[in-house]
Amino acid sequence: MSRAAATIRIVAAVILDDRGRALVVRKHGARRFIQPGGKPEPGEAPLQALARELDEELGV
Numbered sequence: 001m002s003r004a005a006a007t008i009r010i011v012a013a014v015i016l017d018d019r020g021r022a023l024v025v026r027k028h029g030a031r032r033f034i035q036p037g038g039k040p041e042p043g044e045a046p047l048q049a050l051a052r053e054l055d056e057e058l059g060v
Contacts, residue, residue: 011050012037025057 012035015023024033036057040049054060 008039010037010039011046011053013050013054 014035025036026033036054037050038053040046
């Protein structure tokens with residue numbers, strides 16, 4: 001029996017400093033670092049979602 005994979009939409013930012021280092025975050029309790037971002041809320045445009053996630057995660 002074949003099952004269709006679910007689609008998960010996310011937004012993420014690649015933020016580099018002047019030396020080319022990438023900003024990464026680690027969620028509370030997580031072991032791995034990831035790009036800042038997350039899942040858009042229903043009806044939220046991608047850039048709105050990214051702005052909200054950057055504010056929630058980084059306060060920017």
